[in-house]
Amino acid sequence: MHQSDQDIRNRLLIARLPAMPQILVKLIEHLQADDLGMPELAALIGKDAGMTAKLLAVANSSAYHRTTRSANLEQSLVALGTDMIKTLVISDSVFQTFNSFPHAGSVDLRAFWKNALGAAVIARDAARMLDYPHPEEAYLAGLLHNVGRLALLAAAPKEYGFNFTARDDEDLCAVEQRTLQITHTEAGAWLIERWRLDSFLADAVLYHHEPSERLEASHPLIRIVRLAHVLAAHADDAAQVLDACALCAIPVERATQMRDGAGRQVEQAAAHLGIDLNGADDIAAPPAWAPPPADPVQQRLNEEMRNMVLVSEVGQSLARQQGETGLVEAMTRTARILFDFESAVVLLENPTGQALAGAPLAGVQRIAGFSVSLARGGPVAQSALDRRPAFVQRERQPLGLAEEQLLRMLGSESMVVVPLVAGARCLGVLVGGVAAWQLPHCQRRERFMQAFGVQAAGALEALLAERGQARRQLAHAAEEFREASRRVVHEVNNPLSIIKNYLSVLDSKLARQEPVGGELSILNEEIDRVGQLIGSLADGGAQEDERWxxxxxxxxxxxxxxxxxxxxxxxxxxxxxxxxxxxxxxxxxxxxxxxxxxxxxxxxxxxxxxxxxxxxxxxxxxxxxxxxxxxxxxxxxxxxxxxxxxxxxxxxxxxxxxxxxxxxxxxxxxxxxxxxxxxxxxxxxxxxxxxxxxxxxxxxxxxxxxxxxxxxxxxxxxxxxxxxxxxxxxx
Structure with missing residues (x-):
């Protein structure tokens, strides 16, 4: 997906979007592995106190006409049944996630929730009708099919606040693309991929506004979600309903029955989740609205301000990394997200300052032994020497062996070289692989890339300074120990010389059979002195400091x-x-x-x-x-x-x-x-x-x-x- 200058995905990166609860991630893994029975469900739910409480409350509610309350979790799960358990886990996890989005509390979500629950119920019923093996996955896809609207509201509340409540149709997608350069379907798919959910879930969300004729050969989940979207949001559009039903080979009459029967299930799910849907149908959904075109100068200024905020966030994030490996991985990961690089590596200045050496990176096997000579020229070396980004394309310029090797390691046809500049010194370069068609867009973001390079270099310089300080401290401690050792050796020699001489005196007195009590006392004292001196070396002089x-x-x-x-x-x-x-x-x-x-x-x-x-x-x-x-x-x-x-x-x-x-x-x-x-x-x-x-x-x-x-x-x-x-x- 091409990113234009105004792509809001940069703001999505810093919008503090919520993570998906781990219990839902684990549930999906079990569902895809087809190994989810009641024992696995009980073990999974038992690890989540909040979900356990939710299921116990539902199992003991009047909806199940229980004459006695269930004593424990296992009895409650049996009473609910696996289908209801999976539905509740999925619904409650998504409910928690949706309510955690920034600005979600500032808008009326009743219509949004009714549409999401309706699409989820219809998608699950359609999946069962089509014998799709994972109806729970279809239910989740229906719930999430408009999650991109929450993401856009979180990232751009001012620009998207009005259109969040607008009618969900193709006009909305067109307005989103014109005003934000990204649609809610694209934002939703991006978010689902970020959550590392199944790729067909992301595809189902991405294509639910596509015309039916484009989806005829698509994955069943994509077609199911398209049908659920149409029946939940456009049931009054006979042409769309007919096309969506034909896409899934479901008669219109059966689809109408599914839609009509979904109402009771939606109310039941809302009651279990504690969602108030009263008056949801009375909320008007106006057509999407696009403001007049912005002043190009103001647009450019806004973009620069966004980039400044983003660069500041990046700098703080990189500064928190521990160790060179962690910093390099964070730099490459952030660059791939910000600049849409397919892959990225980092080359750092070697100790002699004559070459750039590859920094070890997981997944890039040969980079650790790779180097680029700064004396031999080439786009990579020149970018470091000039401290300016370089844009390299194989078809447009002759490349040296080093650049050819880099392109093969990156697995791309073109690359962008971002120098890591700290003051007047270039500490290395970050090289990102891109498709040839992306280069013009990357060139328009040169200043942003330079700012990123400065922030990354600042974090790297602080790390190197910290490492140098640690080395200096170790060297200082070693020197202090050597000096203390020399002093102890010198001081020990004094009592040893006295002991040696007194032994000679002692020998003479013993030969003459004279008393030696005084000499033995002195020898004992000097031997104790030797012990104290050696002990002072072991405890760093603490005993002496205490005595003095x-x-x-x-x-x-x-x-x-x-x-x-x-x-x-x-x-x-x-x-x-x-x-x-x-x-x-x-x-x-x-x-x-x-x-x-x-x-x-x-x-x-x-x-x-x-x-x-x-x-x-x-x-x-x-x-x-x-x-x-x-x-x-x-x-x-x-x-x-x-x-x-x-x-x-x-x-x-x-x-x-x-x-x-x-x-x-x-x-x-x-x-x-x-x-x-x-x-x-x-x-x-x-x-x-x-x-x-x-x-x-x-x-x-x-x-x-x-x-x-x-x-x-x-x-x-x-x-x-x-x-x-x-x-x-x-x-």
Whole structure:
């Protein structure tokens, strides 16, 4: 069916038309499979609470003269019988559907319902007379034969409001075609196909206004619905009645009896459905009316406005799709509906930007391995490069191999290429297959296609950005884990070095049969430290964050003593290096003692490594000092200043400039003691000081290096000072 510029099917797509109830769809499937008996009916109805209630109410109504009420569904179904059950299921499903159409509540539906029920009853009786195997299908076709009028009212209430109540004849179809470019028969058939009902139902609705001579060789259901329409709406037209009866080989007298007998059945069906038909015959049905021709400029403006609304709806729909496959399928499906494409595929820019590669699509087997080079030219590549739609017809222009392959995949003789443009970049193209006669119409809708391409590209770009963001987040998380791993490896090396040296001390003491209780206590503490560090990697530092969250006082002097005890009692510090501490005065800080210990161990260990084997200034002995310089007021906050210094050769300007950055020094990755580059250690120290709320600076010259640490001074009173675990156990 050809679509003109004013085709209302675009508006039908966004009119929020109702879906057919699933119970009716399942019922039709059973009917077509000829496997519907009472057990199947009971199982089907039992799954629908609303339908169950409806059938129980009818079975227990006065119409069946029940002396006792049916106790359950099975008894009620037996009382009704299969024919009545099927009729009620079909009628109630259609009744729910019709009442769900937009704007259906704003018009008087009594005449519409009486015509639909009359046509349904006549169609079923005619089907039985002709031995048609599915009389229920004929009943449904009669009910739905004018459903297109509800669809047109929903899509175009202003344009179609008057003609909805107009007389149902050929003049109405002509006016619909002239004003809306689609008839109610076409709209009804389109809707039935959208509901995925049987194709002969759609054909019966589509052709019920066709002249009888055109339907002589048609499917029986088409002829039955034509007869039902004539008897229900044009019984006073003897010529039409005679032609319709001849079409079905039914005598006029029998047809008249069917029509007259249909009245009682219509009233009964209306009563079961709760439809009030009183006064339906008094409602006037005026002839169809067409407004004067619209101003072409205004028509064009209206079309542009409709396209804008439609494109906006399309953009929102595509933006809701999940994943590239779902988006591509939604793009092709929407394009087929909007532009009447026979089929469609999507080609996306490959990572190098040199070609368009086919996006996988269900039903198109070869598209996933297909590509079009942008450098070799051709209509598809040129459309992407120019960012304008291309219209390709095999007979009118020589085509390259890529275009020939695309036409074969699409199964069409011509194609339309719609570029997917986001800003100044073309992300790919959508290629739709069309018949050659459709190309002029497609060319007139070029601007609409461009707008569609922009919306589709926007959804695709958002998807790609989201995927890129996810990849960046994963990469960031991986990098954070690698960095945390490097830090843990570095920090674990410190207690491992202490453990290694204490094992040597332990071995010597055991050989001399000296007490080793203190050394074993230190070994246990350092082993616990290793476990805590590894655990912090597993829980992402949550335990440390929780520990640091609560403020508590710490005696920095006691922590310094504990650190010196670790180094002095081991063989890690050569005899040529002296470590001294001057911690006189108030040394209370706010923070975790274990964190302060970790900072000092790193700095002292680095100082020992920098001094080497007694390499102090001018060849003298090495000296490391830890000094309490008292309190410092910095930006109106009180800090305690600790200085860790050595008299080593000092640091170069380049090293000093990047001292606390997490970079590797010029040392090997590990030395004989398993140490890790100083850059990582000092980066860890910097991070720990910051987490304690402090500051750290470094001064270095040929006279040596000093690390100046400012830690928040404890301002509270009457609280016991926190100490490292080892210090608490030793006195």
């Amino acid at each position: 969250g609560a403020a508590r006082p710490t005696d920095a002097a006691r922590v310094v003593d504990e650190v010196l005890r670790l180094f002095r009692a081991s063989s890690f510090v050569p005899s040529s290096i002296e470590i001294v501490a001057r911690m006189a005065g108030d040394a209370a800080i706010e923070g975790d003692p274990d964190v302060l210990k970790q900072i000092l161990v790193n700095l002292v260990k680095n100082a020992v490594e920098a001094l080497g084997q007694g390499a102090g200034n001018h060849g003298g002995a090495g000296r490391i000092e830890i000094v309490n310089r008292g309190h410092v007021n910095r930006e109106r906050q009180l800090y305690l200043e600790l200085v860790v210094s050595d008299n080593g050769p000092g640091l170069s300007r380049e090293v000093l400039a990047n001292l606390f950055a997490p970079v590797r020094s010029t040392k090997a990755a590990t030395d004989g003691n398993g140490s890790v580059p100083r850059g990582i250690g000092l980066s860890i120290v910097h991070g720990l000081v910051k987490k304690l709320g402090g500051h750290i600076d470094c001064r270095s010259s040929a006279a040596g290096t000093a690390f100046e640490i400012l830690l928040p001074a404890w301002s509270g009173a009457g609280t016991a000072l926190a100490l490292p675990a080892r210090a608490l156990g030793s006195a």
